[in-house]
Every structure is written in C-alpha cells, then in structure tokens.
Amino acid sequence: MSVAPLQVLAVVVAALGCGLVLAWWLTDGRSPKFYGYVYPRTTTIVAPRGGVISNIETRSGDSLTPGTPVARLADETLETRYLAKQGEIAAAVARLKTAQAQAELDLDRHVRDIEDELWLVQLRTAEFQQEKYDIELRRNMLKDALASSQWALFGDTDQFMTSYLMHAEDNPQDRVVTVLRLEAAENAVEVSTAQIEWCEWNRKRLEKHKERLPDVVQRSAGIDVLAAQLEQSRIDLGQLAAAREELEIKSTAVGTAGLMRVTPGCSVAPGTPIVDVLDDVERVIVVNVPSEQIRSFRKGGEVSLTFAGRELRAGRVFDIAPQAVVPAGATGGESYIEVRIEPTGAVWPELPAGSRVQIRVPPRGVF
Incomplete structure (x- = not known):
C-alpha cells in the first residue's frame, strides 16, 4: 500500500517539531532563568591613612588615570x-x-x-x-x-x-x-x-x-x-616624605569618577571610601540570586546571556557574595545573594548602565 506524499511530509514536520521542542527543553527549557543588570566594573579609591579632607581635586564624571589626584588630606603636625x-x-x-x-x-x-x-x-x-x-x-x-x-x-x-x-x-x-x-x-x-x-x-x-x-x-x-x-x-625624612605622599589621595585605576563620598572638612580613617572609579571598558552583570537557587551558580561557571534585541553572549561567574542579604522590611521572606558575571567570548553590546540582561545557567549533567 502506497503512502501519500502529504502524509510523509506531515510526519517529517512533526518529527522536526518534536526534535526542536526536545532540544529547547534540554537546553533553555531546563535552564534556570535569572535577571541581572549591567554595571561598569568599579574600583573604590580609599584613604591610605587617617586625617581630615582639606580639598577635593576631582569632580564626578572626570576621567581618571592611575596617579590622578582625587583628594588631599591635611596634617599640620606631619608638615x-x-x-x-x-x-x-x-x-x-x-x-x-x-x-x-x-x-x-x-x-x-x-x-x-x-x-x-x-x-x-x-x-x-x-x-x-x-x-x-x-x-x-x-x-x-x-x-x-x-x-x-x-x-x-x-x-x-x-x-x-x-x-x-x-x-x-x-x-x-x-x-x-x-x-x-x-x-x-x-x-x-x-x-x-x-x-x-x-x-x-x-x-x-x-x-x-x-x-x-x-x-x-x-x-x-x-x-x-x-x-x-x-x-x-635621612631615613626618617624618607618615611615622612612617604607619609606626606599619602596625604595626596590618587586614583589607582582608569575610568570615570563616580559620586564623591566625602566633602572638605570631614574626617576619614584608613580605608574610608573616597570615590568609585567606573571602568569605561570593562563591565559586569550583577545578579541577585535567591538563596534557594544559589547552587545553580559556581565560581568560574559559564552562563548564557541575552541582551536587549535578543543578542546572545556568554559570561563567566567571577564572584559570589559570601553572605545573603534580606531586603529591608522583609520578615520571613526570601534572601538574596549577589553574583557578579564578567565577559567571556564575544564583546558584549554597548548598553547604558543599569540595562537588564537575562541569564541562563546550563543545567549540570547536560552535554
């Protein structure tokens, strides 16, 4: 008995559709989906020693390079x-x-x-x-x-x-x-x-x-x-000169100055944040992962990223916060752990800071 061509075509199309559905289920369908936000990689400039801020030498939005003066401390005794x-x-x-x-x-x-x-x-x-x-x-x-x-x-x-x-x-x-x-x-x-x-x-x-x-x-x-x-x-003078050099707080990275966290006249201790330097090239994706699903991520693990316009890229987990955070005012609710993802493979598309990105983690044991 002969089989009609239309019936054969229908069977082929149905099989192809089932294969596509099965492939999607094995990959995206079984992959946990999360959402994160693109931020420039930041380097926080901190005070190398204690003192009083005498003046601010950099404004938010200024371009910085290593060695660019950011702020200056006052220490009359040292002088x-x-x-x-x-x-x-x-x-x-x-x-x-x-x-x-x-x-x-x-x-x-x-x-x-x-x-x-x-x-x-x-x-x-x-x-x-x-x-x-x-x-x-x-x-x-x-x-x-x-x-x-x-x-x-x-x-x-x-x-x-x-x-x-x-x-x-x-x-x-x-x-x-x-x-x-x-x-x-x-x-x-x-x-x-x-x-x-x-x-x-x-x-x-x-x-x-x-x-x-x-x-x-x-x-x-x-x-x-x-x-x-x-x-x-002379050795003592060299030590004093090094201390005087520390009065000049300088940038240690290349990028754009963010919001200044200090003002002239305020006292700072060693390690006090002064300003964040926003990297103009390197960016990261910050994801707040529910603590119940944190095991989906591991340091060094690869993830799939979907940017605006459905542009697909890849990333790698490079940092997982050691402690979960409970949203303010929440009682008995979900806690979240911050995960940071860095670029890998093709260059990420240019997007404004804060743009939302979809993250999928390949299920373990697949492929």
Missing part, C-alpha cells in the same frame, strides 16, 4: 615634623663637614710627625749599621791576629786605624789585651745587631700606625657617629 627634619639634616651635614675638615688637618699633622720619626729611625739604622760594620772589621782583624800568633797594639785613643800588629816575642802581655779587645768587639757586634733590630721593629710599628691613622683620626673626631646620625635622619 611641621617634615620641615624640622629637613633642618636637622642640614645641621647634621654641616657638623659632619666640619668634623671631616678638622680630621683632615689632624691627619696631616699626625702623618708629618710619624714621617719625621720614620726619618729619624732610618737615620739611626744607618748609623748603627755603619758602627756594626766597623766593629765587625775590627773583630775580624783581631781574630786574624790571634790566629797568626800576633796581637794588636792600640794607641792611647784606642783608634783602630792607628793600631799596628806586634810579634808575640816582643811583648806577651799585649796578647791578653788583644783577647780582651776581641771579646769587647764581639759584645759590641751583638749590641749593634740588637739596636738595628730595634730600629726595624720601630719602623714597622710606625708604618702600621701610619696605615691605621686615617681610621683612628676619623673615629676620634666622631665622624662615624655623625655619619650614622645623618643616615638615620
């Missing part, structure tokens, strides 16, 4: 301390320069004294060496005289150059005198050697003292103490 520290550093520099100049004069004087002593030591060393040479020469001649059975006869002035040698048979008593003269020469050589060694020791001592003299003079003049005090004062 007084900063100026006093600058004066203290100037005085410390003057004291240090004076001490260094005096130390240079003292060092020059002490170096000259040591060099004079070194010259005297070198002169004494030369004299002792000459004396030792003469005595050694006399000792050697006396040894030679005794070894050859001769002895030395000296004049009344005991000058070695005027002495002469006598044979043993002329006067035996002079041999005893020669032996005594030899012993005296031996002793004189030892004395001269000791004197030369003492001169060498004294020379080394003076040389070492000369090397250490600059450090000794600087310490005695207190230069190291003055330099340390100056360095500490």
